[in-house]
Structure formats: structure tokens, C-alpha cells
Amino acid sequence: MLLAQLLDRAGTGVWAAACVLYFTFVIGLDAGQVGLLLGASGVAGIAGSPLAGHLADRFPVRSLLIGAHLLRLGTLCLMLVVTDFALLLLVVAVTHLGDRGAKTLEMLFATRVAGDRRATYQALSRSSANAGYALGAGLAAIGLAVGTRGAYQVLILADALSFLVVAALVWRTKEPRGRGLVVPPAGPAEATGPAGPAEATGPAAAARGPWRDRGYLRFVLLDIPMHLDDSILGIGIPLWLVGRTEAPHELIPAFLVVNTVLVVLLQLQVSARVETARQAAGAVALYGVATFACCALLAGAGAGGVWGASAALLAAAVLATAAELVRSVSSWELAVRLAPKEARASYLGVAGMAQSVQKSAGPLLLTGVVMAAGPAGWLALGTAVAGLSLVQRRSSLRRLDRLERLERTPPVPAASG
Structure with a gap:
């Protein structure tokens, strides 16, 4: 899971460093459109966490997490061909919805795997996440230095590839039995x-x-x-x-x-x-x-x-x-x-x-x-x-x-x- 998180954050770091310039110089959006695009994605992200939690009470967390990564993979690939602003607004919003949902599912899955060692896992998680962001920003710097349309597209594909690899790593990680987030009620006394x-x-x-x-x-x-x-x-x-x-x-x-x-x-x-x-x-x-x-x-x-x-x-x-x-x-x-x-x-x-x-x-x-x-x-x-x-x-x-x-x-x- 820690390796999956590092690769996830590396891909996210690539996109975070390049997205504004990509929207501006490749797609041709003005500052107002870019602001609206990022603002809409932030609003969509707010809904991602409770939606992921609601689904996790009903379906296996691992399957949902893989689905969230594949959703982000698909929407990022769409960004390579979508130029219409209205469609791009929808694609970016869904991408951010999947991003926030994936992060919540990631922590839910880690809570199951780590059990009472949540604090230690959280520490390792933060360290790997920061290392991933730094790696992603460094890779993005190379693409931004080239500055061509092809270089920006390579950065997007690198981010999409990271989600594919992360989905495969999550698929190989076993969910422990008997340590789920839902446990039987302790007794009627708790209700009152x-x-x-x-x-x-x-x-x-x-x-x-x-x-x-x-x-x-x-x-x-x-x-x-x-x-x-x-x-x-x-x-x-x-x-x-x-x-x-x-x-x-x-x-x-x-x-x-x-x-x-x-x-x-x-x-x-x-x-x-x-x-x-x-x-x-x-x-x-x-x-x-x-x-x-x-x-x-x-x-x-x-x-x-x-x-x-x-x-x-x-x-x-x-x-x-x-x-x-x-x-x-x-x-x-x-x-x-x-x-x-x-x-x-x-x-x-x-x-x-x-x-x-x-x-x-x-x-x-x-x-x-x-x-x-x-x-x-x-x-x-x-x-x-x-x-x-x-x-x-x-x-x-x-x-x-x-x-x-x-x-x-x-x-x-x-x-x-």
C-alpha cells in the first residue's frame, strides 16, 4: 500500500505542477476559465469523500479503490482529446471526484489493514506521500522545461500510467478477514x-x-x-x-x-x-x-x-x-x-x-x-x-x-x- 501511495502521489504531483500551464498554453483557456475549472473540481471533490464512505459500507473497499483509480485513468486519458470547455469542466470535475474518493477509500482500506497500528501507518503514509509529490514535481519540471504540446501530453500519460500501476498493486493486496470497518452491535444498551x-x-x-x-x-x-x-x-x-x-x-x-x-x-x-x-x-x-x-x-x-x-x-x-x-x-x-x-x-x-x-x-x-x-x-x-x-x-x-x-x-x- 505504501508503494501504491508513493506512485499515486508521484502521478498527482506531475499533474498538479503541469495542469494550469496545460490548460493555458495547450488548450488555450484564459485565467477566468482556468479558475472556474479548478473551482468546480474542488466542489466536486467535496462530494467524493462522503460518496466513497457511503459505498464502502455496502461494497468491498478494495474493489471500490481499484474502481476509483481506473476512473481517474479514464478521465485523464479523455483530457488528451477533449478541448470543449463544457466537456472539459465535466471531465476535470469527475477526475477530482475520483481523486478525493480514492484518498478516502485508501485510508479506509489502510485502517482495515493496519488495525491498531493506524498511527504508525499514517506516519509512513505521510512520508511516502511527500516523497511521491517531490518525485512528481521533479518529473514535471523536466516536461515543463521542454514546453511543447507533446511534452505536456507525456506528463498526462505518466499520471494516468501511475493510476494503472497503483490499481494493480491494490488488486494484489489482500483485505484481512474479521477486521473490517463494520462489526456486529455490542448490545441494546448502547442505543440508550x-x-x-x-x-x-x-x-x-x-x-x-x-x-x-x-x-x-x-x-x-x-x-x-x-x-x-x-x-x-x-x-x-x-x-x-x-x-x-x-x-x-x-x-x-x-x-x-x-x-x-x-x-x-x-x-x-x-x-x-x-x-x-x-x-x-x-x-x-x-x-x-x-x-x-x-x-x-x-x-x-x-x-x-x-x-x-x-x-x-x-x-x-x-x-x-x-x-x-x-x-x-x-x-x-x-x-x-x-x-x-x-x-x-x-x-x-x-x-x-x-x-x-x-x-x-x-x-x-x-x-x-x-x-x-x-x-x-x-x-x-x-x-x-x-x-x-x-x-x-x-x-x-x-x-x-x-x-x-x-x-x-x-x-x-x-x-x-
């Missing part, structure tokens, strides 16, 4: 426990589904700002450097290098310290602290001159990466542990929406609100994320308490005739 009717956590919650479980939806809603490190690192810091500081533009690639190296070196060590659900809940508060410190450095970077701004921006990139290291293990662990065992797949599909929503709304929040407000905008963002992280921590611990009480409650004997 201390959680109360508004936030049932046993079979009652599973029967109602994630969309009617207010406690879990609260977790997913609060998890959206816990993914803002992605937009801060990829969009906020580079644009702030260009628009509000005296730091050299050549510093921008260093942010990606810092992020990749630190994730590869430290992810396993961070994961070793977050092995239980309660530790994951505590780590959410650390996410808020790291994000606030990152935003504070960005707020003051503009007043530091060339060297001061450069140092502040690099330190902010380190702190954004620290937040990512914590979030990558705490978010999924809580998503798994806070979901009823009887319907984890559908619940985790809804949890996957947090990242998709952030990818769509995060850039708009940073460019349209935070950076428009100047340094005060960064301070407000950091304060808000830190405060929400404490709310998320408290809410998660309360739900964990309810789950533990339900597990300790003995099942009610069935009534005799």
Missing part, C-alpha cells in the same frame, strides 16, 4: 446510554447515519480549520512574501523543501507520541499553538527587512509543517475513534470532507480576508484557530468519555417470551 438522544454513539448513531449525528458533525466542522496549514504553507506564505515583505522570491521553493524534509524525518517520531485517541485529542491543542505562532511570525515578517523577513518566513514554514505533522496523525485517529464501529466507513467518508472543504475555502479565506486585512488578519486567524482547537479538544474528549461509558455498560439481556 449516557450520550442521550441528541448525540447517540452506538448502534443508534450508526442507524441514524453520520448526517444526523450532531456530535460527529461538530467534530467534522471543527476539523476544517484544523487543515488550514495546507493553504498557509502552499498559498499564504508565498503570496505574503511577494506582496508584503522584502524577502527574495527565490526563497519560495525552500518552503516546499523544508516541509518535505521535515515530514520525512519527523513524521514517525511524532506519530509515536500520538498512539491513543486521548493523545490525539490533546495534540489538537498543539496544532492551535503551532498555527498561532506561525501566523504571528507572518504578521511581523513585513517589518524585518530582507534578512529578518527571510528568517521569519522560513520559521513560519517550519511551524506550519509542525502543525501538519500533528494534524496528520490526530485528525484521522479521532475520525476513526469517534465514529460508531457499526458504520465507520460512512462516518469516515463524511470526515474526509473537512480536508476537501478546506482546499476549496482555505485559499479564498487567506487571499480575500486574511491577507487583505494585513498583519492584523494573520493575528486574527491564528487566534481563531487556536481557540477552535481548544473547543475541538474538549468536544472530542467528551465524546470519548461517552464512548468509554457505553463500552463499560453491560448489555441488557434479551427479554424472554
Whole structure:
């Protein structure tokens, strides 16, 4: 699975680096059309996670994951021949739908295979994913340097080929028996426990589904700002450097290098310290602290001159990466542990929406609100994320308490005739 993920992310890295230029110089779209294309794909991606989770409750996860990879293979091949904007809009949207669905199914499948070693797998997963993105970006750089229509088409075919190979690797990976996401109900006592009717956590919650479980939806809603490190690192810091500081533009690639190296070196060590659900809940508060410190450095970077701004921006990139290291293990662990065992797949599909929503709304929040407000905008963002992280921590611990009480409650004997 880790090799499959590395190849998947390498292909995705190729496409991410080349897609905007391909749409602009090969297809001939203007900036507005490219923006609409990418925006529509982001909206489609939001639906990918819950759809994948819903299907995973009814069909084998491995088969669905293979299908998602083959769907992306087909749509990418269509991009080689589709030039009409309306059709291209549909193809790109379906591609991103399959992409987000595949990532959710990938984590569901890994949850089954890894079992209680989820944190370790997540660490290895993050390391292999970052290595894959770096490899893909390097391959894309070669094609972009050539710059011909044929070179762009080769990059698309390389991405499509990666999905074909990944589908074959998943097909060769066996799903363990008896360790699925759906387990039999523990007993009728869980349906009416201390959680109360508004936030049932046993079979009652599973029967109602994630969309009617207010406690879990609260977790997913609060998890959206816990993914803002992605937009801060990829969009906020580079644009702030260009628009509000005296730091050299050549510093921008260093942010990606810092992020990749630190994730590869430290992810396993961070994961070793977050092995239980309660530790994951505590780590959410650390996410808020790291994000606030990152935003504070960005707020003051503009007043530091060339060297001061450069140092502040690099330190902010380190702190954004620290937040990512914590979030990558705490978010999924809580998503798994806070979901009823009887319907984890559908619940985790809804949890996957947090990242998709952030990818769509995060850039708009940073460019349209935070950076428009100047340094005060960064301070407000950091304060808000830190405060929400404490709310998320408290809410998660309360739900964990309810789950533990339900597990300790003995099942009610069935009534005799």
C-alpha cells in the first residue's frame, strides 16, 4: 500500500505542477476559465469523500479503490482529446471526484489493514506521500522545461500510467478477514446510554447515519480549520512574501523543501507520541499553538527587512509543517475513534470532507480576508484557530468519555417470551 501511495502521489504531483500551464498554453483557456475549472473540481471533490464512505459500507473497499483509480485513468486519458470547455469542466470535475474518493477509500482500506497500528501507518503514509509529490514535481519540471504540446501530453500519460500501476498493486493486496470497518452491535444498551438522544454513539448513531449525528458533525466542522496549514504553507506564505515583505522570491521553493524534509524525518517520531485517541485529542491543542505562532511570525515578517523577513518566513514554514505533522496523525485517529464501529466507513467518508472543504475555502479565506486585512488578519486567524482547537479538544474528549461509558455498560439481556 505504501508503494501504491508513493506512485499515486508521484502521478498527482506531475499533474498538479503541469495542469494550469496545460490548460493555458495547450488548450488555450484564459485565467477566468482556468479558475472556474479548478473551482468546480474542488466542489466536486467535496462530494467524493462522503460518496466513497457511503459505498464502502455496502461494497468491498478494495474493489471500490481499484474502481476509483481506473476512473481517474479514464478521465485523464479523455483530457488528451477533449478541448470543449463544457466537456472539459465535466471531465476535470469527475477526475477530482475520483481523486478525493480514492484518498478516502485508501485510508479506509489502510485502517482495515493496519488495525491498531493506524498511527504508525499514517506516519509512513505521510512520508511516502511527500516523497511521491517531490518525485512528481521533479518529473514535471523536466516536461515543463521542454514546453511543447507533446511534452505536456507525456506528463498526462505518466499520471494516468501511475493510476494503472497503483490499481494493480491494490488488486494484489489482500483485505484481512474479521477486521473490517463494520462489526456486529455490542448490545441494546448502547442505543440508550449516557450520550442521550441528541448525540447517540452506538448502534443508534450508526442507524441514524453520520448526517444526523450532531456530535460527529461538530467534530467534522471543527476539523476544517484544523487543515488550514495546507493553504498557509502552499498559498499564504508565498503570496505574503511577494506582496508584503522584502524577502527574495527565490526563497519560495525552500518552503516546499523544508516541509518535505521535515515530514520525512519527523513524521514517525511524532506519530509515536500520538498512539491513543486521548493523545490525539490533546495534540489538537498543539496544532492551535503551532498555527498561532506561525501566523504571528507572518504578521511581523513585513517589518524585518530582507534578512529578518527571510528568517521569519522560513520559521513560519517550519511551524506550519509542525502543525501538519500533528494534524496528520490526530485528525484521522479521532475520525476513526469517534465514529460508531457499526458504520465507520460512512462516518469516515463524511470526515474526509473537512480536508476537501478546506482546499476549496482555505485559499479564498487567506487571499480575500486574511491577507487583505494585513498583519492584523494573520493575528486574527491564528487566534481563531487556536481557540477552535481548544473547543475541538474538549468536544472530542467528551465524546470519548461517552464512548468509554457505553463500552463499560453491560448489555441488557434479551427479554424472554
